[in-house]
Amino acid sequence: MLPPSLITEPRIRCRVEVTSKKRLLESLAELLATAGPDCSPAAVFDLLNERERLGSTGLGEGIALPHARIEGIDQAVGAFVQLSQGVSFDAPDDRPVDLAFGLLVPQEATDAHLSLLAGLAERFSHPPLRAALRAADNASTLLKLLQSPS
Template sequence: MTEECRSDLILAGLKGRTREEVLMELASCLVRAGIVKEEGPLVEALLAREDLGSTGVGDGVAIPHARVAAIEHPVLVVGRSTQGVDFRSLDGKPADLFFLILTPDGKTGEYLQALAQISRLLRRAALREALRRADSAESILKVLKESSEES
């Protein structure tokens, strides 16, 4: 999934201080890129998913995800926060790396495959640290591309 990642879908300096603000920033990125028409319904879907259980998986990582009818293929948006955000993570620590995954509604196989790939990738501490050091969308993209080539 990281091989399709684009620099216009990477936010290296998230400003949101709450879970809702971060999700809105990530959704706004998709609107600017022309992938979805509006943020509201997407943020509602993401918050509904969060209500089922936090997507803050620990080690400073959150993987918000949803299945939506408005898209035809899986999409990944990456965000990095310098201050960290309370995402109700499993380890109780703030999240600073966000990987928003959207898949088309009804494509359960693609949904599970995308989640598994990102989860596997982010288990690597060296990758997480390299992403934290990256200071631009382009440098984050480079780290992701190199790590997917190594996988």
């Protein structure tokens, strides 16, 4: 189960139409920029993109977990985007990504960051959850699915 404060309905988008990995990261950056007063969509995008240059955060099975550490926030913040069509994301299985959970954590939160990433990766490894996330048609349903116990 995700920490309740990690993701809220305003940071969830359903049936988003983007045409590239860059546009997907921009969509997540806009949602994640609400994390703190000093966060801007451009700054968050740069951090997510910088992390992607180190290696794709695509997990396979159509899932991506773009993430970054950032100054100026005191707790982790998540955002979720369900795409209407998948985009190429350099995932290990070469499948297009259509579900993306973006994560920002405080700069110093290394252990918490890794623990959250591991928990998210484990959650998204369940085919029934992935299918339900793909079938959802509104942000409220997506939030309930994301916050439900595994």
